[in-house]
Amino acid sequence: LAKTTQPISMDSYEGQEVNITCSHNNIATNDYITWYQQFPSQGPRFIIQGYKTKVTNEVASLFIPADRKSSTLSLPRVSLSDTAVYYCLVAQNNAGNMLTFGGGTRLMVKP
Amino acid sequence: DGGITQSPKYLFRKEGQNVTLSCEQNLNHDAMYWYRQDPGQGLRLIYYSQIVNDFQKGDIAEGYSVSREKKESFPLTVTSAQKNPTAFYLCASSRSGQGTYEQYFGPGTRLTVT
Secondary structure (H helix, E strand, O other): OOOOEOOOEEEEEOOOOEEEEEEOOOOOOOEEEEEEEEOOOOOOEEEEEEOOEEEEOOOOEEEEOOOOOEEEEEEOOOOHHHOEEEEEEEEEOOOOOOOOOOOOEEEEEEO | OOOEEEEOOEEEEOOOOOEEEEEEEOOOOOEEEEEEEOOOOOEEEEEEEEEOOEEEEOOOOOOEEEOOOEOOEOOEEEOOOOOOOOEEEEEEEEOOOOOOOOOEEOOOEEEEEO
C-alpha cells in the first residue's frame, strides 16, 4: 500500500478555507485517494474520495494533480466543529478494501 | 436506522482475563474490520472478514481472536496473551468485492486493563 505523508497539525480560524496537502509518491495506477475525519473518541467518518483532477461534495473538495503524487483536501469556511483529525489514505481498487491509516493531520479551528 | 453498533462504550478488566468486544451492523455489508487506536496515533488493523465464516489477520493480530458466524456480527476477543490491551477499539463494515468502498465505523469501545 502506498505510504502517505501529511502535516501533523494545522491551525485555522473560523470562516477561513483550509487546505491540507498529502503526498503519496508511490501511488499505484489503480489506487484511489480517500480522506476520513475523526473527532475525539469517535470512529472515523468518510469525507471524500477521488482518482484524478477534482472532486467536490457538500462538505469538501479534493484536488489531485495529473501526476497523482499528492492531493489536497479543501474545507471551505471552516467552523469550530471542523476541529478534528483528518486522515489521507490511499485505497487499492481491488478485493479486500484495505485501508492503512497514518497519523493524520490535527486541525484546530479557533474562534 | 441503519448503522454499526459497538458495546460497551467503556470496559474495564483485570490483567489476565479475556474480554470480548461486540460489533453488530445492519447495513447488509459483507466485510467487517477491527482496528485498534492508541492515544495520538492512527488506526491499526487487527482482523478483517470479507464474508461469513472467513477472516484474515491484519497488521497486529497477535493476542486477539475473532469469529464471523453471522453476517451482522464480528466479535473481537482480547486474550490474556495481548501484552498491552488498553486502547480504543473500533469496528467498521463496508461493501465487499472489487472496488474502493467507504468504511462505516462504530462508536468504539475504550478498553482499560489494569
